[in-house]
Amino acid sequence: MSSTLSATHRPRWSFPSWLVLLSAASVASLVLLPIAVIVSRGAGVGLEGAVTTLVRPRVGELLLNTLSLAAITVAGTTVLGVGAAWLVERTTLRGRAFWRSLLIAPLAVPAFVVAFGWLTLAPSMQGLAGAAVVTTLAYFPFVFLPVAAVLRGLDQAGEDSARALGLSAFATLRRVVLPQCRAAISGGALLVTLHVFAEYGVLEMMRFPTFTTAILEQFAMGNSATTGSLLACVLVVLCVLALAVERLARGTARVARTGRGTIRHGTPHRIGWWSIPVTAGLLLVLAGAIGVPVTAVLRWLSKNTDPFGGGLGMAVLATLELAAYASVLAVLAALPIVWLAVRGRRRGASIFERATYLASALPGVVVALAFVAVSVRFARGLYQTGFLLVLAYVVLFLPRAVVAVRSGLEHAQPALVESARSLGISSFGAFRRVVLPLMARPIAAGAVLVFMAASTELTATLLLAPTGVSTLATGFWAASDQLDYVTAAPYALALIVLSVPLSVTLMREAARKK
Amino acid sequence: MKRIALPLLAILSLLVTGCAAAGTGDGLDPSKLTVYSSQHENITKAWVAGFTKQTGIKVQVRFGKDASMGNQIVEEGDTSKADVFLTENSPAMTTVQNAGLLADVSDSTLAQIPADRAPSNKKWTGIAARSTVLVYNPSMISEADLPKSLMDLADPKWKGKWGAGATGADFQAIVAGMLAAKGADATEAWLKAMKSNATVFQNNIVTMKAVNAGEVPLGVIYHYYWYRDQAGTKEGSGHTALHYFKNQDPGAFVSLSAGGVLKSSRHADEAQKFLAYVTSPEGQAVLSESGSKEYAVAEGVASDPALPPLDTLDAPKIDPFTLDAKKVAQLMTDAGIL
Numbered sequence: 001m002s003s004t005l006s007a008t009h010r011p012r013w014s015f016p017s018w019l020v021l022l023s024a025a026s027v028a029s030l031v032l033l034p035i036a037v038i039v040s041r042g043a044g045v046g047l048e049g050a051v052t053t054l055v056r057p058r059v060g061e062l063l064l065n066t067l068s069l070a071a072i073t074v075a076g077t078t079v080l081g082v083g084a085a086w087l088v089e090r091t092t093l094r095g096r097a098f099w100r101s102l103l104i105a106p107l108a109v110p111a112f113v114v115a116f117g118w119l120t121l122a123p124s125m126q127g128l129a130g131a132a133v134v135t136t137l138a139y140f141p142f143v144f145l146p147v148a149a150v151l152r153g154l155d156q157a158g159e160d161s162a163r164a165l166g167l168s169a170f171a172t173l174r175r176v177v178l179p180q181c182r183a184a185i186s187g188g189a190l191l192v193t194l195h196v197f198a199e200y201g202v203l204e205m206m207r208f209p210t211f212t213t214a215i216l217e218q219f220a221m222g223n224s225a226t227t228g229s230l231l232a233c234v235l236v237v238l239c240v241l242a243l244a245v246e247r248l249a250r251g252t253a254r255v256a257r258t259g260r261g262t263i264r265h266g267t268p269h270r271i272g273w274w275s276i277p278v279t280a281g282l283l284l285v286l287a288g289a290i291g292v293p294v295t296a297v298l299r300w301l302s303k304n305t306d307p308f309g310g311g312l313g314m315a316v317l318a319t320l321e322l323a324a325y326a327s328v329l330a331v332l333a334a335l336p337i338v339w340l341a342v343r344g345r346r347r348g349a350s351i352f353e354r355a356t357y358l359a360s361a362l363p364g365v366v367v368a369l370a371f372v373a374v375s376v377r378f379a380r381g382l383y384q385t386g387f388l389l390v391l392a393y394v395v396l397f398l399p400r401a402v403v404a405v406r407s408g409l410e411h412a413q414p415a416l417v418e419s420a421r422s423l424g425i426s427s428f429g430a431f432r433r434v435v436l437p438l439m440a441r442p443i444a445a446g447a448v449l450v451f452m453a454a455s456t457e458l459t460a461t462l463l464l465a466p467t468g469v470s471t472l473a474t475g476f477w478a479a480s481d482q483l484d485y486v487t488a489a490p491y492a493l494a495l496i497v498l499s500v501p502l503s504v505t506l507m508r509e510a511a512r513k514k
Numbered sequence: 515m516k517r518i519a520l521p522l523l524a525i526l527s528l529l530v531t532g533c534a535a536a537g538t539g540d541g542l543d544p545s546k547l548t549v550y551s552s553q554h555e556n557i558t559k560a561w562v563a564g565f566t567k568q569t570g571i572k573v574q575v576r577f578g579k580d581a582s583m584g585n586q587i588v589e590e591g592d593t594s595k596a597d598v599f600l601t602e603n604s605p606a607m608t609t610v611q612n613a614g615l616l617a618d619v620s621d622s623t624l625a626q627i628p629a630d631r632a633p634s635n636k637k638w639t640g641i642a643a644r645s646t647v648l649v650y651n652p653s654m655i656s657e658a659d660l661p662k663s664l665m666d667l668a669d670p671k672w673k674g675k676w677g678a679g680a681t682g683a684d685f686q687a688i689v690a691g692m693l694a695a696k697g698a699d700a701t702e703a704w705l706k707a708m709k710s711n712a713t714v715f716q717n718n719i720v721t722m723k724a725v726n727a728g729e730v731p732l733g734v735i736y737h738y739y740w741y742r743d744q745a746g747t748k749e750g751s752g753h754t755a756l757h758y759f760k761n762q763d764p765g766a767f768v769s770l771s772a773g774g775v776l777k778s779s780r781h782a783d784e785a786q787k788f789l790a791y792v793t794s795p796e797g798q799a800v801l802s803e804s805g806s807k808e809y810a811v812a813e814g815v816a817s818d819p820a821l822p823p824l825d826t827l828d829a830p831k832i833d834p835f836t837l838d839a840k841k842v843a844q845l846m847t848d849a850g851i852l
Contacts, residue, residue, distance in 0.1 A: 056850065057850050058847075058850040058851075058852070061850075123723075123727070124727060124729065204716060207714075207715065207716065207720075214852070217681050217852055218852070219582060220579055220581050220582045220681075220683075221581045221582075221585075221686075221839075221843045221852070222581055222582065222584070222585030222588070222609070222840075222843075223843060223847075224585075227847065372589075376589050376590070380593060383590075467542050467574075467576035467595075468542075468574070468575075468576065481716070481717070482717075482719060483719050483720065483723065483750075
């Protein structure tokens with residue numbers, strides 16, 4: 001056995017490779033199943049049918065709406081996210097720990113609850129402007145988080161050299177600092193774009209039709225197999241394009257430090273009297289993203305004489321249960337995928353990892369549509385069960401688990417295990433005492449991310465929830481769809497309260513990674 | 515290696531079975547009567563409570579929306595777990611009927627309601643009714659200037675002046691009534707004009723509130739949203755009034771909420787009893803007193819006293835099972851509204 005080890009560098013505590021490969025392949029096929037179903041149903045319509053369905057003014061209108069909202073939201077979140085990150089991490093603005101946690105806090109408020117808040121404040125808010133305000137405020141932490149992390153870790157040396165070579169402060173920012181943030185910005189922008197493509201609740205409330213709202217309309221009319229699938233195909237293409245654009249935008253420049261020596265953390269830029277307007281600006285953003293929805297929820301809640309009636313308790317339980325199963329299953333499903341991507345010896349072993357990203361780019365409604373189609377025909381026993389809904393959550397949120405688990409596995413290097421083995425510990429002992437401790441936190445972070453996403457998911461839940469089961473998100477939706485904001489308020493509050501401890505965990509995790 | 519792989523597999527399979535069996539699994543109890551309902555939750559629950567109290571038969575309900583629930587039953591086919599289907603508008607029931615999934619409604623049930631409040635083929639029965647109305651904002655338009663017919667709203671002079679909840683089953687039932695009364699060509703032309711003339715809102719409530727707020731002067735909705743708001747805070751209708759088209763105009767269309775029994779029902783007797791209860795004087799009184807402001811349809815049962823009597827609305831005479839939801843969806847898609 002020891003000769004095999006030295007010959008192939010294969011760590012002894014690995015699982016049988018066929019088992020890993022088989023599990024990874026089955027996870028990947030589960031993830032790709034929805035796309036296959038949508039595309040085949042779309043193809044089943046035939047070229048002529050597809051052309052008449054897709055080449056018409058309404059589809060052009062939907063395309064224009066979807067793309068213009070994505071463009072405005074990406075621009076808005078980038079300006080807000082990068083600006084706030086720079087102010088917090090690179091200037092003399094006071095109370096950075098305070099700002100850092102507050103600027104992540106909007107993650108705990110689902111976008112449709114933000115929309116609910118704004119509609120309470122301005123009931124006639126609608127269309128592109130209304131939708132863009134809400135999505136920008138709700139999504140900007142997706143850009144803020146990664147950019148702040150990069151700025152926090154930057155080495156001052158690069159900027160010093162630039163200034164010494166005669167560049168102005170602004171040129172230094174543009175030519176030295178921003179390029180290093182490029183990957184973080186484009187990654188955040190990609191997340192924002194995919195969220196805009198998948199968004200339903202906000203847009204339905206703001207009366208701004210996009211592909212996702214149109215697909216749900218077609219489903220409601222029973223046209224999911226034809227028009228619904230074709231529209232979903234267009235959405236799949238948009239998502240693939242967004243992924244491709246992000247790869248280009250990220251660029252290929254190496255930004256990692258290559259030299260030796262310690263990082264010198266920068267001297268923050270002095271902002272002096274600017275701190276007054278800057279503080280006011282940041283407070284304004286936070287008021288819009290957190291203040292408005294929370295005030296609205298409390299205002300409607302105060303009018304509710306029986307906040308715990310109407311099945312709120314059952315909805316909390318169902319949400320907790322579904323999200324818990326989804327987070328555990330997603331982490332388990334991520335393990336073989338990550339294993340192959342990080343330790344796979346063959347070329348192309350990371351193809352499974354890439355595959356998982358594709359399905360997560362799909363809106364929940366598309367995945368749910370496919371699951372309905374497949375289960376009704378081939379797995380009637382699964383149709384309308386909680387298990388099927390959990391599977392849909394796994395497909396939708398697997399990448400969150402993959403990213404987290406991957407960072408853990410990369411830290412658990414084979415050399416550490418080999419050392420443990422050479423010290424006479426059994427293979428299982430090495431796994432338990434070396435690998436597990438290193439991976440436990442990242443795995444937990446991945447589970448938290450999946451849990452948060454699953455507990456606020458709306459469109460897949462609307463289609464797949466079992467009879468009699470309503471979650472916090474669908475309960476909120478049912479009431480707010482009737483403009484019954486008094487009944488909706490406790491659900492919104494429960495969604496926020498549920499997310500707060502989780503986002504605090506994430507914040508600590510993010511702050512720990514200096 | 516096997517030492518880890520086997521426990522892991524065991525944990526995985528435990529999880530999978532646990533998931534499937536957990537409380538979030540399919541909660542339907544095969545021993546109970548199963549009602550699929552897209553009718554209002556509070557009315558359905560009141561009927562279920564009254565029925566169980568009278569007969570001792572236990573009932574479970576799955577809620578959904580008209581079209582998606584109708585299509586769901588069709589997808590489920592013979593294996594559907596539904597025994598009874600209740601809708602808000604009849605086109606969803608017609609979808610199920612056209613798939614050949616409905617049993618005949620018992621004669622004693624049909625005898626409880628007037629002949630014109632059920633389809634002539636006896637496959638289902640009306641359980642409640644709702645009238646189309648024009649809600650308007652008197653500060654923006656006087657009663658004398660209102661359109662004489664729903665069809666008039668296609669005229670360019672009404673551009674930007676009206677709205678409707680076009681994506682919902684309620685409005686689509688109104689269009690189905692128009693299709694039955696005026697034919698495909700006229701309906702198609704009207705929908706094309708609607709695309710440029712009207713503002714599309716999510717549903718009736720939003721439409722009414724938009725008229726109330728002065729966003730548009732006119733809205734096409736069902737009557738009971740207005741009466742319910744009037745009975746309550748008047749927050750969404752205080753600045754509005756209702757106009758009834760009458761004269762058998764498409765705008766006077768009365769939509770029947772439908773109830774039917776599935777052919778595949780394993781509780782066929784109980785299912786028929788449930789429908790008999792819903793259309794009985796007791797069941798209809800539950801509706802009248804529920805505050806829902808929908809019309810009762812049974813013979814000799816008074817509707818909520820706030821409403822103008824159903825017989826005075828002069829609705830167009832249409833056999834409701836001819837309402838074609840599929841064709842309406844097609845026409846609305848062609849017109850670019852959906």
